[in-house]
Amino acid sequence: MKRIGVFTSGGDAPGMNAAIRAVVRQAAVLGLEVVGIRRGYAGMIQGEFLPLGPRDVANILQRGGTVLLTARSQAFMTEEGRKKAYENLQQAGIEGLVAIGGDGTFRGAMRLIEEFRLPVVGVPGTIDNDLYGTDYTIGFDTAVNTALEAIDRIRDTAASHERVFLIEVMGRNSGFIALDVGIAGGAEVIALPEAPVDPRAVAEVLLESQRRGKTSSIVVVAEGAYPGGAEGLLRAIRSHAEVEARVTVLGHIQRGGSPTAKDRILASRLGAAAVEALVGGTSGVMVGEVEGEVELTPLKDAVERKKDIQRALLDLARVLSI
Numbered sequence: 001m002k003r004i005g006v007f008t009s010g011g012d013a014p015g016m017n018a019a020i021r022a023v024v025r026q027a028a029v030l031g032l033e034v035v036g037i038r039r040g041y042a043g044m045i046q047g048e049f050l051p052l053g054p055r056d057v058a059n060i061l062q063r064g065g066t067v068l069l070t071a072r073s074q075a076f077m078t079e080e081g082r083k084k085a086y087e088n089l090q091q092a093g094i095e096g097l098v099a100i101g102g103d104g105t106f107r108g109a110m111r112l113i114e115e116f117r118l119p120v121v122g123v124p125g126t127i128d129n130d131l132y133g134t135d136y137t138i139g140f141d142t143a144v145n146t147a148l149e150a151i152d153r154i155r156d157t158a159a160s161h162e163r164v165f166l167i168e169v170m171g172r173n174s175g176f177i178a179l180d181v182g183i184a185g186g187a188e189v190i191a192l193p194e195a196p197v198d199p200r201a202v203a204e205v206l207l208e209s210q211r212r213g214k215t216s217s218i219v220v221v222a223e224g225a226y227p228g229g230a231e232g233l234l235r236a237i238r239s240h241a242e243v244e245a246r247v248t249v250l251g252h253i254q255r256g257g258s259p260t261a262k263d264r265i266l267a268s269r270l271g272a273a274a275v276e277a278l279v280g281g282t283s284g285v286m287v288g289e290v291e292g293e294v295e296l297t298p299l300k301d302a303v304e305r306k307k308d309i310q311r312a313l314l315d316l317a318r319v320l321s322i
């Protein structure tokens, strides 16, 4: 293998740049050329390629977002789109790919492998942490810390006004962010897609907390935990009890910002490991970190197998919010 491509795709995540840098520099050490593909699969179809050498990835380690840009591509979902993408890759002499993204990105990668026998190795880049085969995905730690900082600020005003706040964090299908910020932020209630709450029970918890002398409460809601998110949940709670409450949707601030040390280290390690795997003749796997060690997991398992949340943490949150 002489030349490989690297791209980022799906939702951006802090640490993606650190992964790109690691791919480019590890490849250079191994004597490989790297081509950066802009805008994920969309750019693959459009032929948006640029050569990347070690100096081209200077000063990006600490930056959020992705310098290669990212996209969601409908065209790549079609056979015709993927054929065009493959032809462009062939023309550019790209013999293997490092795909940095989430479950959707890996489903696309599996298609390239099946349909064109093109080697691809995946790097888990998503704030959602919803991939099997790695304890953490790149971007998760930063997103959790960003959300936590916001929750601490909200706690100040909630306590001063003796109010309930429902805070919506990202995660349409996944509650990892909500669970971690809920524990670290001392939430009274945590609502996850994996463990939906009953609005009547939440109303009861809030009233009971008041009876025990609490003047403010925080309810952390993953966006996919209840129809209509935190707003929807508050409406439902209000049909059972009168509560003085406000809603804050943290939204895309959780996806931006400079990656934490943890995310930079994870991204650096996994970016380099992906190149080593690809050069070693491995394809169709995701590189992940499990209990401190780099592990390879088939892409199929990474997207299809479910990494469950630690349910014991939900019980802990209940105990500690007494």
Ligand SMILES: Nc1ncnc2c1ncn2[C@@H]1O[C@H](COP(=O)(O)OP(=O)(O)O)[C@@H](O)[C@H]1O
Binding pocket: 009, 010, 011, 041, 071, 072, 073, 074, 076, 077, 101, 102, 103, 104, 105, 106, 107, 108, 109, 111, 126
């Ligand atoms: N089943 C699939 N077949 C082909 N391409 C796919 C498939 N699923 C997703 N993709 C491609 O991957 C892109 C990124 O997926 P998406 O789910 O948006 O983000 P993420 O990778 O962060 O989960 C999609 O826009 C699409 O182009």
Ligand SMILES: O=P(O)(O)OC[C@H]1O[C@](O)(COP(=O)(O)O)[C@@H](O)[C@@H]1O
Binding pocket: 010, 011, 012, 102, 103, 104, 125, 126, 127, 128, 170, 171, 172, 173, 223, 255
């Ligand atoms: O930016 P968009 O298109 O509104 O998507 C929001 C979704 O993207 C995420 O931030 C990240 O998800 P992916 O990494 O799978 O793309 C989710 O938490 C959120 O539900």
Ligand SMILES: [Mg+2]
Binding pocket: 010, 102, 103, 104, 126
């Ligand atoms: Mg996804």
